[in-house]
Amino acid sequence: MDHELKEIIKKCDIAIKQEDFDTLMNYYTDEAILVVKPGMIARGKGEIKKAFIAIANYFNNSVAPTQGEMIILEAGDTALVLSKTLLTSDKKDSEYSMDRKATYVFKKNSQGQWHCAIDNSYGTELINQ
Amino acid sequence: MDHELKEIIKKCDIAIKQEDFDTLMNYYTDEAILVVKPGMIARGKGEIKKAFIAIANYFNNSVAPTQGEMIILEAGDTALVLSKTLLTSDKKDSEYSMDRKATYVFKKNSQGQWHCAIDNSYGTELINQ
Numbered sequence: 001m002d003h004e005l006k007e008i009i010k011k012c013d014i015a016i017k018q019e020d021f022d023t024l025m026n027y028y029t030d031e032a033i034l035v036v037k038p039g040m041i042a043r044g045k046g047e048i049k050k051a052f053i054a055i056a057n058y059f060n061n062s063v064a065p066t067q068g069e070m071i072i073l074e075a076g077d078t079a080l081v082l083s084k085t086l087l088t089s090d091k092k093d094s095e096y097s098m099d100r101k102a103t104y105v106f107k108k109n110s111q112g113q114w115h116c117a118i119d120n121s122y123g124t125e126l127i128n129q
Numbered sequence: 130m131d132h133e134l135k136e137i138i139k140k141c142d143i144a145i146k147q148e149d150f151d152t153l154m155n156y157y158t159d160e161a162i163l164v165v166k167p168g169m170i171a172r173g174k175g176e177i178k179k180a181f182i183a184i185a186n187y188f189n190n191s192v193a194p195t196q197g198e199m200i201i202l203e204a205g206d207t208a209l210v211l212s213k214t215l216l217t218s219d220k221k222d223s224e225y226s227m228d229r230k231a232t233y234v235f236k237k238n239s240q241g242q243w244h245c246a247i248d249n250s251y252g253t254e255l256i257n258q
């Protein structure tokens with residue numbers, strides 16, 4: 001059976017594709033951050049939801065993320081997910097890479113539910129900026 | 130002033146260089162994991178300490194890590210550190226890269242102290258294996 005985080009990330013990818021950002025926000029912690037692009041960070045569900053709406057607009061409302069090879073490093077109630085993330089969209093001139101090695105940090109709460117605390121699809125490429 | 134995590138990581142690097150692994154273990158959570166090498170994970174302080182002793186031996190007791198450019202993504206009590214990590218050692222034929230883009234996950238406890246939960250100096254390169 002796949003790791004439950006793999007299933008959660010799949011549900012997030014579907015929610016992004018369907019632009020169902022209320023469902024998507026259920027998978028983030030209240031204090032979560034999203035790296036929108038290098039140098040720009042959204043903090044908290046309100047800002048993250050707005051950022052996803054802007055990202056959807058940027059990609060002509062056609063963006064769909066999928067995950068390739070994925071490694072889940074789990075340590076108690078904390079997990080680091082390393083994932084090959086592929087973005088497809090109708091927009092052919094994106095200034096951002098559509099093929100990324102992402103880093104996602106998840107936290108498990110006292111009910112055993114995982115939520116994303118740090119969503120950085122740019123991975124270690126940020127330190128090249 | 131530097132972020133306190135930068136100071137903590139500096140203290141860890143000094144402890145590794147001095148092979149002071151008891152001091153080093155103070156900076157890890159009880160459930161921490163260390164990616165020793167691709168495919169090999171040490172779990173908990175006991176295994177992590179043993180792994181650091183083996184790593185020191187592998188590098189002829191001469192290994193010294195230093196950090197270059199570092200990005201700290203902080204979300205409440207969780208932080209993802211992306212860091213250019215440089216290893217130097219007398220050993221000239223290491224089969225592992227000495228110049229890495231590392232990913233470290235830290236947790237802040239109720240006393241406000243940060244501890245490393247996930248120590249993965251290989252960063253997203255693991256998904257290439």
